[in-house]
Amino acid sequence: xxxxxxxxxxxxxxxxxxxxxxxxxxxNHNYMYxxxxxxxxxxxxxxxxxxxxxTDKGEVPxxxxxxxxxxxxxxxxxxxxxxxxxxxxxxASSDPGREGAFFGQGTRLTVV
Amino acid sequence: GExxxxxxxxxxxxxxxxxxxxxxxxxxxxxxxxYKQEPGAGLQLxxxxxxxxxMKQDQRLTVLLNKKDxxxxxxxxxxxxxxxxxxxxAETHTGTASKLTFGTGTRLQVTL
Numbered sequence: 001x002x003x004x005x006x007x008x009x010x011x012x013x014x015x016x017x018x019x020x021x022x023x024x025x026x027x028n029h030n031y032m033y034x035x036x037x038x039x040x041x042x043x044x045x046x047x048x049x050x051x052x053x054x055t056d057k058g059e060v061p062x063x064x065x066x067x068x069x070x071x072x073x074x075x076x077x078x079x080x081x082x083x084x085x086x087x088x089x090x091x092a093s094s095d096p097g098r099e100g101a102f103f104g105q106g107t108r109l110t111v112v
Numbered sequence: 113g114e115x116x117x118x119x120x121x122x123x124x125x126x127x128x129x130x131x132x133x134x135x136x137x138x139x140x141x142x143x144x145x146x147y148k149q150e151p152g153a154g155l156q157l158x159x160x161x162x163x164x165x166x167m168k169q170d171q172r173l174t175v176l177l178n179k180k181d182x183x184x185x186x187x188x189x190x191x192x193x194x195x196x197x198x199x200x201x202a203e204t205h206t207g208t209a210s211k212l213t214f215g216t217g218t219r220l221q222v223t224l
Binding site: 048 | 155157202
């Protein structure tokens, strides 16, 4: 049981480039999330999804897009990378209830 | 709005007890969580407490919730060097797709 898997683990982008951060989960969870973690800060919610075909903005959505075509996958797209998007990105999944969210290992992104 | 606050740093000696504190502002919080993050890793759910409980014990971990003061604490008994990590408290409440609001994290340093 792999849980939540994120790829890549590390990436360096140049300003203006685009990329997709991949996230997949094998727990059949309905809810999926993307968070970013900046140094010395907690995690901030970028986007979330409550099921296939349904997505919504979180606290810091600007500069990002998501899609949810299947229950398993929830990719995060950066269209025009900016230095302010240098961060560690975490994907998570959960089901309604008490168990909390399960997190991937993170993608460390640097924009130069 | 929702706000979750933690002290930034705690240092304890191996074998002593650690107490990590958290305050939150949202009185409608349903579940409160403690997550552990080791260097370069994702977040690992340690324990959680439902908002109508005062205390929960799980092996070396004790969670105390004072709902009146909106104060949550995590006590780690017999702290070991392997407990060195960043600890995040987080809250969620019903009707919000289980979105988590995180504190800024407390770095626990265990010394010999």
